[in-house]
Amino acid sequence: MECSARETIRRTRAFFDERAAQWDTMISADHAHRLQRIIESLPIAPDARILDVGCGTGVLFPILAGLLDTRGCVVAVDVSFAMMRETRRRIAQLCNEQATPEHLLLQADVAYPPLRPGSFDWVICNSCFPHFHNQQQAVTAMAGLLSPAGTLIICHTESRAAINELHRTVGGVVGGHALPDAPEMESLVTAAGLQLETLSDQSDAYLLCACK
Numbered sequence: 090m091e092c093s094a095r096e097t098i099r100r101t102r103a104f105f106d107e108r109a110a111q112w113d114t115m116i117s118a119d120h121a122h123r124l125q126r127i128i129e130s131l132p133i134a135p136d137a138r139i140l141d142v143g144c145g146t147g148v149l150f151p152i153l154a155g156l157l158d159t160r161g162c163v164v165a166v167d168v169s170f171a172m173m174r175e176t177r178r179r180i181a182q183l184c185n186e187q188a189t190p191e192h193l194l195l196q197a198d199v200a201y202p203p204l205r206p207g208s209f210d211w212v213i214c215n216s217c218f219p220h221f222h223n224q225q226q227a228v229t230a231m232a233g234l235l236s237p238a239g240t241l242i243i244c245h246t247e248s249r250a251a252i253n254e255l256h257r258t259v260g261g262v263v264g265g266h267a268l269p270d271a272p273e274m275e276s277l278v279t280a281a282g283l284q285l286e287t288l289s290d291q292s293d294a295y296l297l298c299a300c301k
């Protein structure tokens with residue numbers, strides 16, 4: 090039986106809430122390094138305003154903190170409060186060690202972001218796109234948050250095939266959560282009013298860039 094959007098979000102949130110404390114030990118040891126390579130390949134300016142969608146335990150924040158100066162800003166959004174608590178810890182630790190960009194954490198479904206349209210130079214949707222209940226609605230919402238010169242990034246640190254196989258193997262709540270094929274991704278971003286610039290799918294990096 091098809092699940093309602095509300096029920097799917099509830100189940101997704103419960104899935105990640107339950108795993109948040111152990112999450113960093115459950116994922117690939119290479120995740121952060123691969124992500125760093127992907128992010129450092131992007132022309133991110135030191136004063137960029139960035140939305141970290143599905144921030145999880147905050148793996149992206151230290152990478153962005155290495156690229157941004159104190160004029161930059163990172164807003165992290167996640168539906169799972171327990172995952173965001175891990176992000177908060179990670180950021181607090183980093184703040185003790187170095188100057189960090191402005192940051193804000195919000196518990197929210199990215200399909201209904203409580204944020205002003207046009208606020209971000211980059212919307213980075215890292216390792217979470219398959220989990221969105223209505224992927225078109227999520228892409229349209231993320232596109233709406235981009236500034237006129239903004240870029241949407243959808244990335245993973247594995248190939249599409251590996252991600253989809255992992256979710257099938259885990260099963261349960263995430264069993265059917267999939268990253269669509271290239272033609273469907275192109276049609277999702279085009280329908281959201283964006284132009285597809287890059288779609289590359291390799292064993293250690295999946296990267297989609299789409300601009301306004």
Ligand SMILES: C[S@@+](CC[C@H](N)C(=O)[O-])C[C@H]1O[C@@H](n2cnc3c(N)ncnc32)[C@H](O)[C@@H]1O
Binds near residue numbers: 143166168172200
């Ligand atoms: C696989 S984890 C990845 C976390 C992190 N980006 C990383 O690379 O480790 C996916 C994250 O997306 C979040 N998420 C799922 N659906 C979401 C939604 N509709 N809006 C915001 N966050 C969502 C989950 O709670 C989870 O923290």
